[in-house]
Amino acid sequence: MSAPMLSFERVTYSYPGADAPALSDVSFEIQPGEFCLLAGLSGSGKSTLLNAVSGLVPHFHGGRFAGGVTVAGLDTREHGPARLGAFAGALFQDPETQLVTSSVRAELSLALETRGHGATAVARGVEEVALALGIDNLLDRSNHDLSGGEKQRVALGAALAGRPRIVLLDEPTSQLDPVAGDELIGLLRRLNQEWETTIVLAEHRLERCLTAADRVIALEHGRLACDGEPRAFLQWAARRAPALQTPGAKLFALAGLDPPPVGVRQARTTLRAHGLLTEEDAPARAAAAARTRRRRRRGLALEMRGVWHELRDGPAILRGVTLSVEPGESIALMGRNGAGKSTLLRHAAGLLQPTRGRVQRAGRVALLLQNPGDYFIHERVAQEASAEALAAVGLAEMAERNPRDLSGGERQRLALAIVAGDDDRSAAGPPAVLALDEPTRGMDRESKAELAAELCRRADQGQAVIVATHDPEFAAACARRAILLADGRVIADGPASELLAGGWYFATETARILGGAGGALLPEQGAELLAARAPLEVVL
């Protein structure tokens, strides 16, 4: 057996000033060419573990470090991030801070120049990595002009440019649309198979990448909780950590089927073997074409008519969007990066004015932007929102905490309290429409479920809810209607059970497994469907 590419030996690490260690007694080895997935809830230690591999822990962050980490034969206690970077390429969560130059070409070149490559090798390396990642059309663009997803791909290109032997990725698909996310995972798999690059990938949406992985390491409170093949991990998750189950595994567990499927193909094979998947399972009627929906002309919470957003000296971001939203409707706004989702929400909230067309609002449109931290300007939670607003989102107990000390899910709820108001202090009463822009970025499944429940509650109370999201599972959990945007246009608008069941990329895993049958989007709905087909014991 060859020497391990990565080795952790009884690693315990605490950040400076922290009470509890972020990593506790972690030991494992990863062989060259392995594709390893890191799983765990928010705060379980995934990012810290990746930082320990890149040498940022402890060299950059400080703190107390015990045990040993070896990367490609180099002890991280003796070699810093700069030396380790020659072997380990790293991609962190926020692409904004990972671009250090002004243009894409310079960004990719810098990654090679700092490793001592000559001018010819730099030029060739830049072209190759750009072609591999499909960013060759961006090479001469300014980094300032890139969307979040484009920045993520450029940062990945910079990490891969030097052809590192091990690649560390911390939620690389969090800002990518489902198509780009799948492409990225496919690319990583190709790197892994063709170049034998070792991949260590931390991700919340495990269903996206589980089929590509050879192995899954799960962390709980900084401790190694599971280390095994994907199927063994899913069996462990079913017993010990249901929040880490993939939708497919949950569907099987609810339907009383075993073993849990690692991917859609495996799930379909198993279902077919049990006679639960028949060829006549046609996809639900696809709402592929944009439809003119008959709406009441009165009582709309929001109406957009022929809204255009055209940049001066630039492209049109929205192209004649017409949209009616009724009170109590819950809508998922989906589409690829750059389709115009965020711009549409800004028009709905009045942050932008259409260059053509008009927007009518029945009342206030509360818009929750992508980064909840941008709302926090005070030292105490109680200063950010009223007691009533905090109580409405379940944060009454945390009034004296510093907003920045809250967990990811709690920060999102506090930001929701700030924009929604729900109290007498708000300028125009409770909002008629609550719009959220990518609210689940970086959230684990538990926090997403809590947020989805909160949005459903608000919709039931008569608030219209619009959520721009790349996450079909979240969209299915919180929306009854789905709108697909492409190139600034509405290309599909219909019930979520149709739109999220009939597609491939913009579809939930349950819908893909069941071929869109019955419009079942969530594991619970899928299990009910399966229960109706066979006398299996369904555990609901």
Next chain:
Amino acid sequence: MRPTSGMLFFYRRIASPLHATRATVAAAWTGSLIAATLILYHPLVLFALLLAVLAAGMGAGVGRQLARSLRTAVIVAVPIVVVNVLVSREGLTVFARLGDLGPFGQGDLTLEAVVYGALIALKVTLLILITTLAGLAVDPDELLRVFRRLSFRSALTATLATRMLPVLAADAQRLGEAQQTRSTGAPSGARARVALLAAVIGGSLDRAMDVAATLEVRGFATAPRAPRLARPISRHDIAFAVSSASIVALAVVGLLTGAASFSAYPRVHMPTSVGTLALCVALMAVVLLPFCDRRGIDP
């Protein structure tokens, strides 16, 4: 969401002769404009230079940004004139008397102080416009490569500084936008502004740490000298290099021959000869001629 606007201007590679010029030559060209601004004092010549810079901005496709910068420069220029009129005691042509100002002496406002203040304001305006033009049209990455060949520490500092500016500008824009969406409306008042500023500064420290971490793992700390780029000398490199040398030469000639001589005190003395007019025309010509050749300028 793509950025649509911002308070700061950033370099973008667009189709213009100046953008098509290598960064070192483009920087030298803007440097020569700065040198001419500092050397020359004749208001007519400086005004000609101002027109030339504005026209150059249009030729480089950044005229709109330069116009916005001009508005900012005027806001800076007006107080310069006012302060000079109030503090200068050198002119002879008094147009208003403020009486005895105690330790500051007689408060006589003079025409010469107005003229000299306007001249300094014109120079400051020019410097602001030229640096804006440089920021918009000179590729900072290419310049940083040159720095990395000369001094690693300088390059590291410059890289962090140039990267943090747009990051912080984006942060400030995002925070401002988020505050507008609060249910209680955007916070107002001095305390709210201080709290917002503290949030931006606090966030900027976190951001700086993240950018520094990225530079660490990219191996910037152990980077060798950047390789020399094998890039052929283009027609635009030659044109702007010749233009740079000509601008400096004309400024020196103007200074030495007296064609650009000017004195504000004790009385305004602004000899305007054929030589002065010729200098104005020549300066405008050498500044703008490189923009006439628009072959091969596409990014």
